[in-house]
Amino acid sequence: MEVKPSESLKIDAFSMRIGDVQDVDLERLHALSLSVGWPHRAEDWQFLRESGQGFVALDEIGRALGSAMWFPHGANFATVGMVITSPRLQTQGAAQWLMKRIFDRIPGRDLRLNATRAARRLYLSLDFQPEKTVYQCQGIARVPTAGRPTEAHGGVRTLEAGDIAAAIALDAAGFGVRRTALIEKLFEHSAGYGLFDGNKLTAFALCRPFGRGHVIGPVVAGSDPDALAVVRPHVADHSGYFLRIDTHMDNGEFAAFLSHSGMPVFDTVLTMSKGKCLADFSDGGSARPKTYALASQTLG
Known part of the structure; x- marks a missing residue:
């Protein structure tokens, strides 16, 4: 029997809940990407929200602490991106939790993503295979x-x-x-x-x-x-x-x-x-x- 990913994740002394990227304030998303040094503006986040779908990990007061998006092309393929976890969560399993929610939402699709050095071990553990350097x-x-x-x-x-x-x-x-x-x-x-x-x-x-x-x-x-x-x-x-x-x-x-x-x-x-x-x-x-x-x- 396949186990579905949970709707919440306990991290140390606090819990995260899942939210839809479309429902989160742009400034909170912008703050998330800034926290890991990514250059995305609020306008870039909005372009991505209009082009794809995604999840956001939220704490008890609604701060965005993680994200993951996918961009479907046809019925069988999607690219995955904006997989971010705040520095506070990067060793706590939050990124894997978000990725498994994507797998659950779009089962059976062929997927492609571009992995930073820090994230490669995670994606290898999720059965992604290396292709080419960008x-x-x-x-x-x-x-x-x-x-x-x-x-x-x-x-x-x-x-x-x-x-x-x-x-x-x-x-x-x-x-x-x-x-x-x-x-x-x-x-x-x-x-x-x-x-x-x-x-x-x-x-x-x-x-x-x-x-x-x-x-x-x-x-x-x-x-x-x-x-x-x-x-x-x-x-x-x-x-x-x-x-x-x-x-x-x-x-x-x-x-x-x-x-x-x-x-x-x-x-x-x-x-x-x-x-x-x-x-x-x-x-x-x-x-x-x-x-x-x-x-x-x-x-x-």
């Missing part, structure tokens, strides 16, 4: 002056509402799962550039406000030159300001460009999966689009 690249953006970039095939222009369907299809080809609602939501909050071969969208990059400045992502393209063609305009737009991009690419022209653009590697996390792995990390050949940059570490 490089968090950030800093004050500048347009590189040295070197001649390899020419992309096609022309770059600003993305418009009429390009959403093509971006959804290209993202699905690169990521491995169709993320219709998320890409539509990102278009509402982002500026975007697309590379077009005639009327066909072959690469795109979105950029939106996040944390200390702006974040570029997702970026989907078939090659380094194509990815750079749609990322370079965002770097120019934000030259002199804080810019971030999260990528699995650790070498080649794309990775070198980020470093030369004032965005060296700041930190790393590890992409991990539970259940069936997506096809985006497999060797699909040069013709297959790749996800050059994540929408975010939370969203994948």
